Amino acid sequence: MKLNEEIIIELLGTVAFTISGAFSAMQKRLDVFGVLVIAFVTAIGGGTLRDVLIGYTPVTWMRNMNDALIILGTALAAIFFKKYIKNFKTTLFLFDALGLGLFTIIGMQKGLDAGLNPVVCVMLGTITGCFGGVLRDVLLNNIPTIFRRKELYATACIIGGMLYLSLMQFLDANIARLVAIICICGMRILAVVYGWKLPVR
Amino acid sequence: MKLNEEIIIELLGTVAFTISGAFSAMQKRLDVFGVLVIAFVTAIGGGTLRDVLIGYTPVTWMRNMNDALIILGTALAAIFFKKYIKNFKTTLFLFDALGLGLFTIIGMQKGLDAGLNPVVCVMLGTITGCFGGVLRDVLLNNIPTIFRRKELYATACIIGGMLYLSLMQFLDANIARLVAIICICGMRILAVVYGWKLPVR
Amino acid sequence: MKLNEEIIIELLGTVAFTISGAFSAMQKRLDVFGVLVIAFVTAIGGGTLRDVLIGYTPVTWMRNMNDALIILGTALAAIFFKKYIKNFKTTLFLFDALGLGLFTIIGMQKGLDAGLNPVVCVMLGTITGCFGGVLRDVLLNNIPTIFRRKELYATACIIGGMLYLSLMQFLDANIARLVAIICICGMRILAVVYGWKLPVR
Numbered sequence: 001m002k003l004n005e006e007i008i009i010e011l012l013g014t015v016a017f018t019i020s021g022a023f024s025a026m027q028k029r030l031d032v033f034g035v036l037v038i039a040f041v042t043a044i045g046g047g048t049l050r051d052v053l054i055g056y057t058p059v060t061w062m063r064n065m066n067d068a069l070i071i072l073g074t075a076l077a078a079i080f081f082k083k084y085i086k087n088f089k090t091t092l093f094l095f096d097a098l099g100l101g102l103f104t105i106i107g108m109q110k111g112l113d114a115g116l117n118p119v120v121c122v123m124l125g126t127i128t129g130c131f132g133g134v135l136r137d138v139l140l141n142n143i144p145t146i147f148r149r150k151e152l153y154a155t156a157c158i159i160g161g162m163l164y165l166s167l168m169q170f171l172d173a174n175i176a177r178l179v180a181i182i183c184i185c186g187m188r189i190l191a192v193v194y195g196w197k198l199p200v201r
Numbered sequence: 202m203k204l205n206e207e208i209i210i211e212l213l214g215t216v217a218f219t220i221s222g223a224f225s226a227m228q229k230r231l232d233v234f235g236v237l238v239i240a241f242v243t244a245i246g247g248g249t250l251r252d253v254l255i256g257y258t259p260v261t262w263m264r265n266m267n268d269a270l271i272i273l274g275t276a277l278a279a280i281f282f283k284k285y286i287k288n289f290k291t292t293l294f295l296f297d298a299l300g301l302g303l304f305t306i307i308g309m310q311k312g313l314d315a316g317l318n319p320v321v322c323v324m325l326g327t328i329t330g331c332f333g334g335v336l337r338d339v340l341l342n343n344i345p346t347i348f349r350r351k352e353l354y355a356t357a358c359i360i361g362g363m364l365y366l367s368l369m370q371f372l373d374a375n376i377a378r379l380v381a382i383i384c385i386c387g388m389r390i391l392a393v394v395y396g397w398k399l400p401v402r
Numbered sequence: 403m404k405l406n407e408e409i410i411i412e413l414l415g416t417v418a419f420t421i422s423g424a425f426s427a428m429q430k431r432l433d434v435f436g437v438l439v440i441a442f443v444t445a446i447g448g449g450t451l452r453d454v455l456i457g458y459t460p461v462t463w464m465r466n467m468n469d470a471l472i473i474l475g476t477a478l479a480a481i482f483f484k485k486y487i488k489n490f491k492t493t494l495f496l497f498d499a500l501g502l503g504l505f506t507i508i509g510m511q512k513g514l515d516a517g518l519n520p521v522v523c524v525m526l527g528t529i530t531g532c533f534g535g536v537l538r539d540v541l542l543n544n545i546p547t548i549f550r551r552k553e554l555y556a557t558a559c560i561i562g563g564m565l566y567l568s569l570m571q572f573l574d575a576n577i578a579r580l581v582a583i584i585c586i587c588g589m590r591i592l593a594v595v596y597g598w599k600l601p602v603r
Contacts, residue, residue, distance in 0.1 A: 025549070030545075030549045030550055031550060031552075031601065032600045032601055032602070033557055034546075034548070037549060037556075038549065052258075052454055052455070053253070053258065053259060054259045054263065055256070055258025055259060055457070057455065057457025058455060058456045058516065061522075062456065062513075062526070064519060068521055068522060068525065069521070111263075116259060119270070120263045120266055123269065138540060139540065139545070139546060139549070140545060141342065141543065141545045142342065143229065143231075143341060146234070147226070147340070148230075148232060155234055198234055199232065200230055200231070200232050253454055254450070254454070254459065254460060254461050255459060255464065256457070256459025256460060312464075317460060317464055317465075318466060318467050320467040321463075321467055321470060325464070335541075342543065344430065344432075344542060345541060347435070348432045348433070348435070348436025348440065349431075349433060349436060355435050355439075356435055399433040399434045399435055400434055401432070401434070
């Protein structure tokens, strides 16, 4: 892992999550500081909860200032170029899907490295991928969108995580990871294109 | 501790908390994944916050997959047998009261084992018993019910916790625990039967 | 640090945060227990999140029962003397500003002591100063006030934190801290007096 391509995708994922947080906050008419905080929380929330739950402290984003500076720069750019970024909705959505896949598998790997059992690792990966958005919604006083009727999101993480566990048995770990990441992104994209949703009871 | 009866009661408590979370989520028309997450959070929220605060990581439910599977199975059952379970309101309420008592005393014991002072341990027990429901309400965008006018809930935990501290001085620990658990359940049940509430200022 | 004056100011800050939480909760018509919890969370929320993020567990307020008892006493006083305290709005506001400055610098110092990089320490200080109020608002089902248009709050923490980092280079640490604390309080007070706010996009 950690090929150049993956570092770039992780970066793009962080950027996409940051922008998604910034836009949600601007829609609620928060002030500039509020927008920065929501953007930050959206980008690091999932990884932070994962680190706290497994006891990996100080949490990842505190270990150097790269994450903080990247998120700050991105959020400021989102604020200043608000009008232009709106036209890149599709691009943003694709980044978000890439970030979701990568964050999920990174989170799972951290759990496996810590010796946790596989079922728990799938949950940990899903938390890593999805919880930033949950925190964003709670802080903005909305019911988290991933709990409501929308196109598959967390479900893609769970299926991709289980796929990764299966593939690891007989494929090289790097290849298994790559396939799982592509599967999560792909499912998420197809779900939006074809309107795949979970039932409501 | 850990007699067979107590393992069963702990299980029933987890089941009751899971079902209570699942029903709250279904009332808000969440999709199936949302219902599972809210059910899960309601069941493990209190213990997770306790573990994070005292630094017992990975947190309890991550150490094996029993909790995850029990909660998953229970929540799925709640979803599929929604109509029938509704008729067991009283049964559910009694499980919840049992779970409340047991979780509170388990939480306190963890604090005492970690050498924390007794006042803090009562708070830790109360957090363990009550915080799952608080998280459930925050995620569903409600003001937590235990903060509003309703029958004694956390108050029963606090009184039961203080009773446990007193009884420990001159009784066998197992007996003191049992009495405290019964006291918490009993107070909660009586509070609902007789409508005992705290005043509002 | 830890001159007598500072212990007193820290105490006053805790008291002010407690009272601010208690009043917010009483406005929402919570019962007595709800008021106590919200008061408690407002007072210790920022420090608790800081401790969890850097892995300093059991978290500070659990290490002895002073914090718990001070907050309990203060919150009960706020409940019983509700009518009279309302007339001390200005006094409360000044305590809150003092607490904000002191909590921010205490939080930063913990980060520096843990060897975290300076940018992260400023964020940690800001979290320590502000997060109690954020949690209070989330539990009361409001969008956190510090994210919305109001007089500078977190911004004062950030500027004061950066000032502290600069001053440390060539001043005695105690003096640098004192200046930074005064700067944060002062900015907050001037912001309210002159209506300084951040722009909304």
